[in-house]
Amino acid sequence: MSEFVLLYRNTLEARRESHDSPEKAQQTMKKWRAWFDDMTRKACLKNIGQPLDDAGKVVGGKGRMVTDGPYAETKDVVGGYSLIEAGNLEEAAKIAAGCPIVEIGGLVEVRPVMKIDV
């Protein structure tokens, strides 16, 4: 088994839209809870991870410039992450495809945790 990090990416706008009414908000939440529960049952959720606040800073460039971000220039923002376990990348991608974020136009980035056996 290998470990994979799931990065939940979406535009702020699409995310806002997914809970612009109490009804929709509740549905969105239910779907996420059901998805996490399903992964827990299948014992592939290693660490549920955390949601990330929109507020943030980006530091970089020659002068170590600090700008408000991270989304000033990017179309989508990482809104949270989880750690899962799967046999291989294909399997991990299959698990990620069940994420409710996909239904509202978001993406799940699936990244294998680098592992070097020495």
Add this chain to the structure above:
Amino acid sequence: MELEADLFRREAGRLVAIVTRIFGIHNLPLAEDVVQDAFCRALETWKFHGVPDNPSAWLMTAAKYRALDVLRRERTARNFATDLGKLLESEWTLVPTVDEAFDAAGITDVELRMMFSCIHPSLPEETQVALVLNLLCGFSVGETAAAFLKKPGTMERRLTRAKSALAGTKELFNLAGAADVAARLPSVLRALYLLFNEGYHGASPESSIRGKLCAEALRLATLLLQNRLTATPAAHALVALFDFLAARLPGRVDAAGNLTLLTDRDRSLWDRTLIAAGRHHLELSASGPELTVYHVEAAIAELHADADCVENTDWDGIVALYDTLLALEPSPVVALNRAVALAQRDGPARGLEEIGKIEDCARLGRYPFYLSAVAEFELRLGHGAKAREAFGAAMKVARNVDERRFLQMRMSACDSALQS
């Protein structure tokens, strides 16, 4: 823990009212942003970690912190609620002041203040009701539009204009002035009455939306009973009326989801708890000199609730109450209801005769119940063809799918009557 079905809806109205009270009504959009932001945070966090044991308290805390952030960031650039201005400027008093505003004890009042603000005399009645839905009942612009069968864009413009009108009023309606409260209360009752009616007979094709409108009207009317100045006999009468009508909602449609005739309804489905609550409030409404239409309508609804079937209904009593109602508020719709009651007492021919006497009958042409009442009477007199024609005319002015389906079934009943 499972998320309660209407948690966000309930909390949205309360939180927007509290934050608006602190920010001042001229900053209403900013207050709405703060609450929206608190909801986003709640959802993002609860997605990962589940719903906390006390989600209301969680949301309130999130909104409070967000409000404090905004107050600290914007206090040099903006004016907030005038009566709190000084207290919000200094860190010494900022947190206690905001804490106090979020304190549970004052929350009903702040929702009432927001309600009275929404019923602003410069706004058309339908806009007042739309504002109440949007600001106090947590209906999104889209849902508010759906409730009135308007396009979302149209509703959004209308709400934006209405909110700028509110912003011009400087502060939330002040409940301390007894004369001001008494002057605006009749319009508030009227708006809640319209809200309930929109749910009971409205145009929205989704009966789930209409059910929510009735529930919200009842919730908001009950809030009026929490304040000494607004818990008037008329407010009790309105709550009684809503209780009786809401009690009859189950059974208003049959198992297949079709609207039923009052005569065919399964009265065992009626909600006894709501009927008892209605009786209680109707008793409390019977003080003071004022007799409102809500008193009379509630009394009529009580007589219906008292009867175990149509035949055992006190039609004499109901006709007499309609006479009173007609004297209080002459309207062709009330006259029509009176004619229907008379038909129940004296037969369909009497009903048709009374309908013929209604002045201003032309105004009823767009009212499906008028045409379908005529049709029912004709059908009961054995005039199948005339009845079918009248049901057909009613179909053209029906307001929602439920009504259309109901009329379609009545037309089929005419067809079978004609064949036999």
